Amino acid sequence: MTDKMTLSKSKINTFIECPRKFKYRYIDEISEEANKYMLLGIEVHEIAEEIAGELMEGNEIDDIFLNLEYDEKLEEHIRGLEKFFHDIHSNGYEIFSVEEYIVDEDNDLNGIVDIVIRNNRNELIIFDYKTGSPRAIGKYKLELCVYKMLLESKYPELDVVSAGIYFTGAGEYRIANFGPAGADYFKSQSKEDIVDGDFDYVDGVVDNLYDTIDRNYYKKKRGFLCRYCFYKEMCDGDFG
Numbered sequence: 001m002t003d004k005m006t007l008s009k010s011k012i013n014t015f016i017e018c019p020r021k022f023k024y025r026y027i028d029e030i031s032e033e034a035n036k037y038m039l040l041g042i043e044v045h046e047i048a049e050e051i052a053g054e055l056m057e058g059n060e061i062d063d064i065f066l067n068l069e070y071d072e073k074l075e076e077h078i079r080g081l082e083k084f085f086h087d088i089h090s091n092g093y094e095i096f097s098v099e100e101y102i103v104d105e106d107n108d109l110n111g112i113v114d115i116v117i118r119n120n121r122n123e124l125i126i127f128d129y130k131t132g133s134p135r136a137i138g139k140y141k142l143e144l145c146v147y148k149m150l151l152e153s154k155y156p157e158l159d160v161v162s163a164g165i166y167f168t169g170a171g172e173y174r175i176a177n178f179g180p181a182g183a184d185y186f187k188s189q190s191k192e193d194i195v196d197g198d199f200d201y202v203d204g205v206v207d208n209l210y211d212t213i214d215r216n217y218y219k220k221k222r223g224f225l226c227r228y229c230f231y232k233e234m235c236d237g238d239f240g
């Protein structure tokens with residue numbers, strides 16, 4: 001019997017997008033070439049990690065941005081990060097962790113959480129950075145559920161009360177709350193909730209994914225996204 005695959009939000013999202021794509025990427029291990037959007041995401045994440053690291057060492061936020069070196073094509077994202085870190089700082093949050101890799105053995109999940117901040121009630125708020133255009137929070141609820149599960153597996157004594165996406169280019173938030181919204185700065189940015197049904201949806205997708213691996217049949221999900229798919233040529237010639 002083969003070992004059960006450990007899942008991540010990227011694996012789950014790829015499976016939802018197209019099971020055949022999931023097979024090419026994660027079963028056959030055919031790596032996708034990084035395109036310019038992926039490279040931008042990597043650069044912005046690296047700079048955000050550097051800034052957060054300096055803040056955690058006690059450096060002044062204005063000095064950090066004054067001395068930051070970056071390619072000018074990143075300008076709007078750097079201004080977005082400046083706003084993000086000023087919001088954290090001026091509203092009394094502290095940075096709890098940055099780019100932390102967590103393995104949740106009970107749920108066969110792993111992942112890296114971009115940044116976690118803590119409020120003065122010792123509650124955690126998760127943020128994931130995205131460099132693309134802002135979209136509604138509904139699209140991201142699954143990955144935010146996965147991040148909460150990961151965080152709470154590692155820190156069971158702490159509550160994750162909200163989770164959100166920060167769009168670095170636009171400087172905009174999309175946030176959902178795990179429970180009633182309070183007076184907290186970030187919670188008050190949002191009226192969205194993540195409820196038990198969202199976690200049930202994650203469980204259902206995960207069950208379906210493991211069933212698919214057992215059956216070893218990965219259905220093609222044809223759609224307009226196929227034209228942008230790295231595996232299109234391979235897929236078109238694959239009649240299995």
Ligand code: SF4
Pocket residue numbers: 017018019020021220221222223225226227229230231232235236
């Ligand atoms: S081309 Fe379409 S059907 Fe084929 S793997 Fe890519 S997304 Fe799936």
